[in-house]
Amino acid sequence: MGFLGQDWSQATGYLIFCVAVFSMGDFIFGLDVSAFGGLQALPSFLNDFGVYNEATKKMALPTLRKSLMNSIVYIGRITGVIAFEPVTEKWGFRTLFIAICIVQLLSVICKLNITIGRVFGYVTIGTIEAAIPMYCAEIAPAHLRGFLSGTFVPIQTSASIMGSGVVRAMATETQTRGWLIPISIQLIPAVIGLAGVAFTVESPRWLISKGRHEEAVNVLSKLRTKEDVANGLPEAEVQALVHAVEVDRTIGSGTWLELFSGPVWRRTLYAAIIFFANEAGGNQFWNSYGPSFMVDAGLGAKSFTYSIIVSLAGAIGGLIGILSSDTIGRRPPAIFGSALLVVWDCLIAGLGSRPDITSNAIAQNVVVASFVLLIWSTKIAYASVGFIVCSEMGGIRMRKKIMMVGTANDVIWSFVVAFSTPYVMQKIGANVGYVFAAIAFIGLVFAIFFLPELKGRSLEEMDELFDNPRFKWGWQYPKVQTTGAGAAVAQVENANRAHHLENDDSKLDNEKREANIRVQEATWGNEDMRSPTTTKIHHLG
Structure with a gap:
C-alpha cells in the first residue's frame, strides 16, 4: 500500500512509461494555455502586435484583435473534441497521438501568424482533453484507473506553472524573441511525445x-x-x-442517436452536468475575474506571484483528487470540493464587492486566499473526477461518445463563461461570485444525489450497472x-x-x-x- 492507501503493486515501469509519454499531451495543454495568457502583457508581444495608444502613451492590443485571439481558438478546440471519436475509433490512440504531436509542431511554426497558429494548436487541445484520460483508463488496472486517467489535471496544471515562469522571465525583453521563446518551449513536449510514442502500446481494448x-x-x-x-x-x-x-x-453498433435514448441518455446528461459544474462553478472564475480583481484592488504588481500560487494549489488539489478517487471513491472528493466552492465563491463576492476593498488589507488577503482555495477545491472536485467518471461510464460501445459529450460541454461552458463574465461584471462587479456560487451549489446537489460511484468497476460493467x-x-x-x-x-x-x-x-x-x-x-x-x-x-x- 502507498500514499492514501493506494495499491501500487501492479504499477509496472512500462505502464507508467506509456502513461508518461501520452501525458506529454497534458503538458502541451498546460503550456499553451498559460503561455498565451501572459504573452498579451509582454512588451515584446505588444511591440509586434499592438498599436500605440495616444491616451495611455503605451502599446496595446486593439480590442478586436485581442477578442479574436482569445475567442477564435474555441473553433479549433471544439473541432478537436468532435474529431476525437471517429479518428480514435478508426485508427486508434497511438495514431491519434502522433497526429496531435505533428499538428502541435506545425501550430508552433504557424504561430508566427499568431491567430492562425492558435486555432491549429487548439485542435490538439480539444483532442487531448478527451483522448489522454481515456487511453490511460483503457490500459490501467481497475484499482489504478482513477489515478492514471486523472493525471491529466495535475500535469496540465504543473505545465501551466512552467509556462508562467518562462513568460515571467521574458517580462523585460522588448525584442521579438521575448514572445517567441515562451511559444517555442511548446515544441519540447511534442518532440518528446513523438519520440516516445513508438515505444508505447495501443489500447488492448481498441485492439480487441x-x-x-x-x-x-x-x-x-x-x-x-x-x-x-x-x-x-x-x-x-x-x-x-x-x-x-x-x-x-x-445489442447494437453504438450510434449517435443512442446518446439520447434508452439507458444511455442519463449518462449523456450526467456528462453534460459534470463539465457544466466544473467550468461554470469555479474553474473559470479565477481565469475570468481573478486577474481583474488583482488590478482593481491595487494588487497588480503581485499578480504574477499570486498566479503561481494559484496554479501550485491547483496541482496539489488535482493530485489529492486523483489519489483519493481509487481509495475512498469518486463521490467524496466531488462532494467535498463542491461544498468548499460554494464557500469560496461567496467569500469572494461578499468581500470583493466592499467599497473599501482597495484599502482594506484584510479583505484583500481573504479574497486572494479564497481564490487560491477555490482552484484547490475545484481540482479536487469535478476538474479531476469529471475526467475520471466520463472516461468510465460509457460502457463498451458508447465510451468515446460519452467522453466527447463531456469534453464538448467543457469547451462550450468555458467559452460561455469567459465571454459573458466581463459583461456581467460591468453590471454587478464582484457580486458575480454569487452566480458562480449558485452553479457550484447545483454541482454539489448533483454530486450528493446523482454522481455514480464507479470505484473498482471494470469499464465493461457499465451498461449492466446503469441498466x-x-x-x-x-x-x-x-x-x-x-x-x-x-x-x-x-x-x-x-x-x-x-x-x-x-x-x-x-x-x-x-x-x-x-x-x-x-x-x-x-x-x-x-x-x-x-x-x-x-x-x-x-x-x-
Whole structure:
C-alpha cells in the first residue's frame, strides 16, 4: 500500500512509461494555455502586435484583435473534441497521438501568424482533453484507473506553472524573441511525445474491438507484472474482454442517436452536468475575474506571484483528487470540493464587492486566499473526477461518445463563461461570485444525489450497472451486483490485484479459482460466442 492507501503493486515501469509519454499531451495543454495568457502583457508581444495608444502613451492590443485571439481558438478546440471519436475509433490512440504531436509542431511554426497558429494548436487541445484520460483508463488496472486517467489535471496544471515562469522571465525583453521563446518551449513536449510514442502500446481494448486478440494479449503481457504474466492473467483478461465485446455487439453498433435514448441518455446528461459544474462553478472564475480583481484592488504588481500560487494549489488539489478517487471513491472528493466552492465563491463576492476593498488589507488577503482555495477545491472536485467518471461510464460501445459529450460541454461552458463574465461584471462587479456560487451549489446537489460511484468497476460493467435498475441514487451503485460479461472482466482484474495483496496461498487459490469459474461461465456458456482466441486461453492458476 502507498500514499492514501493506494495499491501500487501492479504499477509496472512500462505502464507508467506509456502513461508518461501520452501525458506529454497534458503538458502541451498546460503550456499553451498559460503561455498565451501572459504573452498579451509582454512588451515584446505588444511591440509586434499592438498599436500605440495616444491616451495611455503605451502599446496595446486593439480590442478586436485581442477578442479574436482569445475567442477564435474555441473553433479549433471544439473541432478537436468532435474529431476525437471517429479518428480514435478508426485508427486508434497511438495514431491519434502522433497526429496531435505533428499538428502541435506545425501550430508552433504557424504561430508566427499568431491567430492562425492558435486555432491549429487548439485542435490538439480539444483532442487531448478527451483522448489522454481515456487511453490511460483503457490500459490501467481497475484499482489504478482513477489515478492514471486523472493525471491529466495535475500535469496540465504543473505545465501551466512552467509556462508562467518562462513568460515571467521574458517580462523585460522588448525584442521579438521575448514572445517567441515562451511559444517555442511548446515544441519540447511534442518532440518528446513523438519520440516516445513508438515505444508505447495501443489500447488492448481498441485492439480487441478490431479483432486483434493475440496483439491484445501481447500488449497486456507488457503492461502487467511478470508474476501476472506467468499465471496467465493477461490471457484471461483478454478472454473476458473478447466475450464482453462480442456480447455488446449483439445489442447494437453504438450510434449517435443512442446518446439520447434508452439507458444511455442519463449518462449523456450526467456528462453534460459534470463539465457544466466544473467550468461554470469555479474553474473559470479565477481565469475570468481573478486577474481583474488583482488590478482593481491595487494588487497588480503581485499578480504574477499570486498566479503561481494559484496554479501550485491547483496541482496539489488535482493530485489529492486523483489519489483519493481509487481509495475512498469518486463521490467524496466531488462532494467535498463542491461544498468548499460554494464557500469560496461567496467569500469572494461578499468581500470583493466592499467599497473599501482597495484599502482594506484584510479583505484583500481573504479574497486572494479564497481564490487560491477555490482552484484547490475545484481540482479536487469535478476538474479531476469529471475526467475520471466520463472516461468510465460509457460502457463498451458508447465510451468515446460519452467522453466527447463531456469534453464538448467543457469547451462550450468555458467559452460561455469567459465571454459573458466581463459583461456581467460591468453590471454587478464582484457580486458575480454569487452566480458562480449558485452553479457550484447545483454541482454539489448533483454530486450528493446523482454522481455514480464507479470505484473498482471494470469499464465493461457499465451498461449492466446503469441498466439494473436504470435509475439509482449515486450512493447505490456500489451495491449493484453485475453478472454479465463485464462482471467477468471485473473478476479477472480483481484476481490480478488479489494475487499481489494476498499472502495466504489458500485464499489466493480461491480468488483465482473463483475468477476462472466466472470467466468460464460468462465466456463458455454460449458456444456461439466463442472466438478463435478463446480456445487458446488457459486457466488463471
